[in-house]
Amino acid sequence: MKVVLSLGGSMLMQDFNAERVKHYAEKIESIAAKHRILVVVGGGRVARDYISTARSLGADETLCDYIGTGVTKLNAMLLISAIEQASRIIPDDFRQAYELSINHPVVVMGGTFPGHTTDATAALLAEFVRADVLLNATSVDGVYSADPKKDPNAMRYERITAKELISIVSAGESKAGSSNVIDLLAAKVIERSGIKTIIFLGEPENIEKALKGEVKGIGTVVEG
């Protein structure tokens, strides 16, 4: 199988905890023993701190996006430090990622161009390389009918369609550094490509469960 993993920066990078990065690296290597895996790493809190400082200095949203992308690439380099069999090159675009994946069981990249988050980067990559599944390892345990932090009656879906996902995330904002369960562009790419997607609480031990489609208590399956 060909697997694309979108690994949220807020999951991977928690106070520069090397043990945690190692734990993710081990899980990725164990998937790579059986499958080809391409990982897109997010920026997390460090990216958000850079973006808010740049914005307060007068940066426009596109410049903020470039800054965020820079941090995602740093995080990608940190992750490959712990994965021997990963390509040493962090691809700048999908064609380069595809090319590298021919000879490397693991390819890790960050963001690409402004206007979206690494969720969309991962969805576009999954479409381009014709991945069998897109795993979105994020900081929430799936997709809810409303923001569970604001609405106590919000309910978590175990399965939804891509169309339903689009209507849920359409309500969110799209500024640099903003957080939604998944970004709108990603949801639209998932719909048009029909790629099976799992959105789940991205702790290292959940990645293999998500790959098997075992989402009970940890996430949501999005049928393309």
Ligand code: UTP
């Ligand atoms: P992230 O994908 O990390 O955003 O990209 P996020 O939603 O904060 O995800 P977590 O916290 O890592 O889970 C950080 C920022 O980098 C820019 C955007 O501004 C995004 O908010 N970015 C990222 C781009 O402009 N293009 C990309 O392809 C990726």
